[in-house]
Every structure is written in C-alpha cells, then in structure tokens.
Amino acid sequence: MNNIYKMYGILPNDLMRFVENRVKNRDRKALLQSIRLEKYLRTTDFEKLDTSKYPVCYITKATWDYPLFHMYFIVNMLDNILFCLSNKYKPVIQFENSKKINLWEQFLEQPYFVSQKDKKYQCDELDASLSWPLNPTKEEISKFSKLYQTFVKPNxxxxxxxxxxxxxxxxxxxxxxxxxxxxxxxxxxxxxxxxxxxxxxxxxxxxxxxxxxxxxxxxxxxxxxxxxxxxxxxxxxxxxxxxxxxxxxxxxxxxxxxxxxxxxxxxxxxxxxxxxxxxxxxxxxxxxxxxxxxxxxxxxxxxxxxxxxxxxxxxxxxxxxxxx
Missing domain, CATH: 3.40.50.11350 (Rossmann fold)
Incomplete structure (x- = not known):
C-alpha cells in the first residue's frame, strides 16, 4: 500500500475512505485507475487546461439506461469526462438512452467545443470512476465542486x-x-x-x-x-x-x-x-x-x-x- 501512496500522492485517510466506499467489488486495475483520477482532479486547474491538441472522445455509453435526467446521471458523465481528460482526450457526450435521447444535451452544454478539424474517437469502455463520498466534508465539497463549476453548465x-x-x-x-x-x-x-x-x-x-x-x-x-x-x-x-x-x-x-x-x-x-x-x-x-x-x-x-x-x-x- 505504501507504493500506492508514493505513486499517486494520495493521503492514507483519503485512500481508506475510498476503499470503504468503493473497493469491495472492483478489481485492482480499476482501483488504481480511480486513485489516478482522484489525483488528477486535485491537481488540475481546468480553466487553464489546454485541450486544443486533444483528439475528441465521443462518450456513447453510461452505467445505466437512465430513462430520466437525474443527479446520478450527472455523476456518471462527470466520471467519464474526467477519465477522458486525464488520458488527454476532449470529451463529447453522445450517450443516448433507449428512447434515443441525449439527456446531457437536453439540459446542459457540451464540455468542449468540437471543430471539424479535430480527430475523433468513440469511447465505449471507460473503466474508471471517482470515489464520490456519501457524506462529503467541506474539503470534499470544494474538490468535487470543481467539476460542477466547470462542466455542469445549463444550456x-x-x-x-x-x-x-x-x-x-x-x-x-x-x-x-x-x-x-x-x-x-x-x-x-x-x-x-x-x-x-x-x-x-x-x-x-x-x-x-x-x-x-x-x-x-x-x-x-x-x-x-x-x-x-x-x-x-x-x-x-x-x-x-x-x-x-x-x-x-x-x-x-x-x-x-x-x-x-x-x-x-x-x-x-x-x-x-x-x-x-x-x-x-x-x-x-x-x-x-x-x-x-x-x-x-x-x-x-x-x-x-x-x-x-x-x-x-x-x-x-x-x-x-x-x-x-
């Protein structure tokens, strides 16, 4: 475990909280991916992030079908957005539910503008998610608010x-x-x-x-x-x-x-x-x-x-x- 701390710079208390909330049914690779996302979130200034040379990643899948837009859908897509950015891709949400509705575009702006010149890929397997706390502290609220302030923009x-x-x-x-x-x-x-x-x-x-x-x-x-x-x-x-x-x-x-x-x-x-x-x-x-x-x-x-x-x-x- 000490090697994990050194590799990802995450505090033991944060890691233990993550383990308690999310690890039981996840394999080691997914655990390490999630820790990497935690570090990326903590250390990235999204306002200064230059994505101009990132190829576009089309997010086409979600954890559930989501018949309606709700808050767990936002969390699901924020995980995917962060995963794309951490791997130097520019995310675009094209997930449609079984009714062929793009729930994100119903109410929110796309995370980034896409030009015709951008290289484009489809991302079907996004095998990582953050450790979203059930009882967030003020520090955790501040950390996760970064994602909401940056990407949850009503149309x-x-x-x-x-x-x-x-x-x-x-x-x-x-x-x-x-x-x-x-x-x-x-x-x-x-x-x-x-x-x-x-x-x-x-x-x-x-x-x-x-x-x-x-x-x-x-x-x-x-x-x-x-x-x-x-x-x-x-x-x-x-x-x-x-x-x-x-x-x-x-x-x-x-x-x-x-x-x-x-x-x-x-x-x-x-x-x-x-x-x-x-x-x-x-x-x-x-x-x-x-x-x-x-x-x-x-x-x-x-x-x-x-x-x-x-x-x-x-x-x-x-x-x-x-x-x-």
Whole structure:
C-alpha cells in the first residue's frame, strides 16, 4: 500500500475512505485507475487546461439506461469526462438512452467545443470512476465542486427556466432550503443508500434553526404533495415551492405492480412529460443550491446542491442516519 501512496500522492485517510466506499467489488486495475483520477482532479486547474491538441472522445455509453435526467446521471458523465481528460482526450457526450435521447444535451452544454478539424474517437469502455463520498466534508465539497463549476453548465433554454424560477421565488430573500424525499426512495429503501429522515424529524430541525439563521422563508424540495401540506401546516405562510408535478400516486402504482416500482413509472397527461419531469427536478435542485442555508435528507439531489453551492451556505446539514 505504501507504493500506492508514493505513486499517486494520495493521503492514507483519503485512500481508506475510498476503499470503504468503493473497493469491495472492483478489481485492482480499476482501483488504481480511480486513485489516478482522484489525483488528477486535485491537481488540475481546468480553466487553464489546454485541450486544443486533444483528439475528441465521443462518450456513447453510461452505467445505466437512465430513462430520466437525474443527479446520478450527472455523476456518471462527470466520471467519464474526467477519465477522458486525464488520458488527454476532449470529451463529447453522445450517450443516448433507449428512447434515443441525449439527456446531457437536453439540459446542459457540451464540455468542449468540437471543430471539424479535430480527430475523433468513440469511447465505449471507460473503466474508471471517482470515489464520490456519501457524506462529503467541506474539503470534499470544494474538490468535487470543481467539476460542477466547470462542466455542469445549463444550456440557454434551461438557464432561462432556472433564472425565471429563481427570480420569482427566492431572489433577494433569506431562504432556508429543505429537501425531504419520499416515494420510491423511502418505500423501497435501496440497499446501501442513505436512510432518509421522517418529515417530522426534518420539521423539528427546521423549527430549531429558522429563527437562528434569520430566514423568513423555507424553500421545500419534495416529490410528494402530502409532505408539502405537512410543512405548510407546520410553517403557515412560509413555504415556497417551484412549479412541478407531485408523485403521490407512486404508492398506488407500487401496491399494484410490486416493490420494484420506480418514480419514473409515474406519468402525467402532458406533452413531453419526461422532459418536464426532469426539468422540474433539476430546477428544484438548482434552487436549493441558491438558498441561504440547507437542511436535507442525504441523497443525490442534496449532495448535488452542496456541490453547486460550493461551500457558500451559511449553514448546511444532511441527516446522517446510516444506510438501508
């Protein structure tokens, strides 16, 4: 192990954290690749990185099919982007799901501009990923925020939608952002994912912190209307929510179709439903990242808010209740 430390310049504590989170089902080659990516991330200034002579790498595969755009998809693609850059390739995301939709281009700009003169390759096997922490420290938030600040750039249409919701809901206000998950996460209890707090526990902490943080408003991100109503009862006149559909009928679907039901199985009678479900979700996470402070269950959305915020919250708290 000492040779690994010397080769990659990684601290033992970082390596042990990585081993605890990711090593069990990975071979030694993948482990060393991932450590190399960790070092590359820590030591690279992406703003100064000259990719003008890098050949283009088309990223055409992902870990899952991803029927909808969500935060784990972003993480998956950021891993691929970093892998390409660390091997001196310029990444372009051309992954399409089974519906032939490039989820990245639906909402985000490509990482780099590609000219006709660039040499181009297709990258099907990207055998490395970062060690994304379940409970990121401030130092880890700063490190991973580098990727979000550089590469997670909303396209013009998405940014316009984000700006409109921000200006109408929270601009100029002191707002405590709250994320409270329900539906398939709390019903299915996915193995090795963080346990989500009960709504009553979140409400209790919000009551404790609201005056202390001098926040007049609460922005609530949740996919269940019954949770919204519970918060509105606890904090009358203080709850802000973005424009979105709620997914309470997931529970009926689960009763009829079994314990493997997913939130993506919930559909609404509108054109481009999957697009708007993804946009509403992404905008909700973006709004959380703009709040004065954050209290949330630990999930992909709340961790993304931390990375987008880049340690600018006056206070942040993710419930640490272990894993399912």
């Amino acid at each position: 013009e249409q998405t940014q316009k939608y984000f700006d409109n919701e921000y200006e109408n809901l929270i601009k100029g206000k002191r707002v405590l952002g709250v994320l409270c998950r329900g539906t398939d996460y709390t019903a299915n209890k996915p193995k090795n994912h963080p346990i989500q707090p009960e709504a009553d526990a979140v409400i209790a902490l919000v009551k404790e912190k609201l005056d202390e943080l001098k926040c007049e408003w609460i922005y609530l991100a949740t996919e269940e209307e019954k949770i919204v109503k519970k918060f509105e009862k606890a904090f009358p006149g203080k709850i802000l929510v973005n424009k979105r559909k709620y997914y309470d009928k997931f529970h009926t679907i689960r009763e009829n179709q079994g314990e493997n039901a997913r939130i993506s199985w919930v559909h609404f009678e509108r054109e481009n439903d999957n697009f708007y479900k993804s946009l509403e979700y992404f905008s909700s996470v973006n709004l959380l990242s703009k709040c004065t402070a954050l209290i949330a269950g630990n999930c992909g959305g709340s961790r993304t808010a931390l990375y987008l915020n880049n340690n600018c919250y006056e206070y942040s708290y993710l419930f640490d209740l272990g894993v399912y």
